Amino acid sequence: MHEIDLMPARLAAFLQQHRDDVELIEVTDYEPMAGGYSRSMAKARVRYTTDGVTLEESLVLRGDPPPGHALVDTDRAHEWAVLRTLTELGVIPIPQARYYDATGEHLGTKAIVMDHVTGGSLQSLIEEMSDYGDHPTRLAELWGQIHCITPDQLPDAMAHPSSWEARIDDLIQSWRDAERSSVNSDPTWRYIAAWLAANKPPPLPLRLTHGDPQAPNVMIDHEGNYLVVDWEFAAIGDPREDLGWYNIYSTAAGPNLYEADPEAFLATYRAVTGFGEVEVNQLTVGYFTILASMKILGPINAQLDKFALGENSGATTALQVGSISFGHDNFINAINGMQAAIDAMAQAQGATS
Amino acid sequence: MIVLPTTPQLLRDVRNELTHTVAPEVHGAVARVALEQIDIILEQCAVRCADEIAWMAEELTEMLAYADDVVEATGDEATAAALVAARDNAAGTLHLDDMAHDYTLTSEALSCAIEACMADPDQSDLLRRGVEILRLRRGERETVVRANWRLVGRG
Numbered sequence A: 001m002h003e004i005d006l007m008p009a010r011l012a013a014f015l016q017q018h019r020d021d022v023e024l025i026e027v028t029d030y031e032p033m034a035g036g037y038s039r040s041m042a043k044a045r046v047r048y049t050t051d052g053v054t055l056e057e058s059l060v061l062r063g064d065p066p067p068g069h070a071l072v073d074t075d076r077a078h079e080w081a082v083l084r085t086l087t088e089l090g091v092i093p094i095p096q097a098r099y100y101d102a103t104g105e106h107l108g109t110k111a112i113v114m115d116h117v118t119g120g121s122l123q124s125l126i127e128e129m130s131d132y133g134d135h136p137t138r139l140a141e142l143w144g145q146i147h148c149i150t151p152d153q154l155p156d157a158m159a160h161p162s163s164w165e166a167r168i169d170d171l172i173q174s175w176r177d178a179e180r181s182s183v184n185s186d187p188t189w190r191y192i193a194a195w196l197a198a199n200k201p202p203p204l205p206l207r208l209t210h211g212d213p214q215a216p217n218v219m220i221d222h223e224g225n226y227l228v229v230d231w232e233f234a235a236i237g238d239p240r241e242d243l244g245w246y247n248i249y250s251t252a253a254g255p256n257l258y259e260a261d262p263e264a265f266l267a268t269y270r271a272v273t274g275f276g277e278v279e280v281n282q283l284t285v286g287y288f289t290i291l292a293s294m295k296i297l298g299p300i301n302a303q304l305d306k307f308a309l310g311e312n313s314g315a316t317t318a319l320q321v322g323s324i325s326f327g328h329d330n331f332i333n334a335i336n337g338m339q340a341a342i343d344a345m346a347q348a349q350g351a352t353s
Numbered sequence B: 001m002i003v004l005p006t007t008p009q010l011l012r013d014v015r016n017e018l019t020h021t022v023a024p025e026v027h028g029a030v031a032r033v034a035l036e037q038i039d040i041i042l043e044q045c046a047v048r049c050a051d052e053i054a055w056m057a058e059e060l061t062e063m064l065a066y067a068d069d070v071v072e073a074t075g076d077e078a079t080a081a082a083l084v085a086a087r088d089n090a091a092g093t094l095h096l097d098d099m100a101h102d103y104t105l106t107s108e109a110l111s112c113a114i115e116a117c118m119a120d121p122d123q124s125d126l127l128r129r130g131v132e133i134l135r136l137r138r139g140e141r142e143t144v145v146r147a148n149w150r151l152v153g154r155g
Helices: A004-018 A077-089 A122-126 A133-146 A164-181 A185-196 A238-251 A260-273 A282-291 A293-310 A321-352 B007-025 B029-073 B077-088 B098-116 B121-146
Strands: A024-032 A039-050 A053-063 A095-103 A111-115 A208-209 A219-222 A227-230 A236-238
Touching: A004 A024, A004 A039, A004 A095, A053 B098, A077 A095, A077 A111, A111 A219, A122 A219, A133 A208, A133 A227, A133 A238, A133 A260, A133 B098, A164 A185, A164 A236, A164 A282, A185 A282, A185 A321, A185 B098, A185 B121, A219 B029, A219 B098, A238 A282, A238 A293, A238 A321, A260 A282, A282 A321, A321 B029, A321 B121, B029 B077, B029 B098, B029 B121, B077 B098, B098 B121
Parallel strands: none
Antiparallel strands: A024 A039, A039 A053, A053 A111, A095 A111, A208 A236, A219 A227
């Protein structure tokens, strides 16, 4: 994927292996795409000719960046397994995943070939809006639909936590582990881990989580339908992990459709999932806004460590120093706010008992 | 050593050249995103290099004093050990690499001290003081260094 001049021929040959019903496959245009933050992305125009009849379509390639330039390291085979399962289940709208080069021998890097969505992302749409209309409701419904998928529907290739407690303890431990392995000593992360361990929320059933739910990962097709992309962080976890990550990401790079009216957003979400208000409320979303962030901040920080050690480079990675410090700022302030709310509730309970 | 123009002045001049001379000639989407990211990083470097030695020096003093107070109040062994490590292994110069080394060691003492206070309900005042170091000293300076940061190139 990184040798642009070679890619039209390589891609055509790769597609031909999967389409022996087509006489001739030509790639007439190939260009890298901006917007694929963690993976290399490219768009290709493909022409199929059989019996003198020609059809054309656009495809998207999603592959690993060149060595030493990764923002995060994730597994394409894992992502492909998730996409195949979601395609078979057919309950979550996604662009169809067509083919996978599992070794990189055909496309130069491990890469997934999928349908191109003609519309833009939800991010690019709502950035231009002053009134978000029904998008907050639709987004709450979309996250809710994902969280209706149960672990028994998901492939063995995904890690299946033994219990909710085990999942949450693993996530808390990931804060400590990330800090311990980093070139930086980070007292803020250590404080966060201690606070999270002392303030666990009520449990929910484990479900499929997208792992990186955000408006740039929701595409909108020409009919206005939402399609969810970028499943590299998908996992079995507490559904509120996604709500929390959506909240913190959208605070950093808005607009934030949850924050616009949290109670309405959560009411819609609860209606889709059947979860209760004791488990899904602003306080528990606040908890997971912090807890779940390490799933992505951890890999990002690991790449910044490599940067510091001279093993990685690139402006996209260097820019993530800001992501880490943005997290510090927001998490410390969020803990202050949540602790005050927890203390107030404890006081109120003490007064009534 | 020629100290003027300062490093921030030089970096901001490079930003200006990139924005007004180079960027108009760049038309590829990926390259334009990279240029915008580079502009943000250059401004962050300009802000950071102006003050980071002074800030680390101030914070080293503050962290050591806080950890000393926590050891005195709690007798926490991890904090005491981290303090010994920070003092015994300090490079003790103003060179950037040495300051970063000393800052990292001393931050471990701050981490241990805050954890000790979290585990002891009688140390709520000391805990509050430790969290204020995170929030008002480190956090506010990190916010300044973020400068014009934004996640460019997504979506």
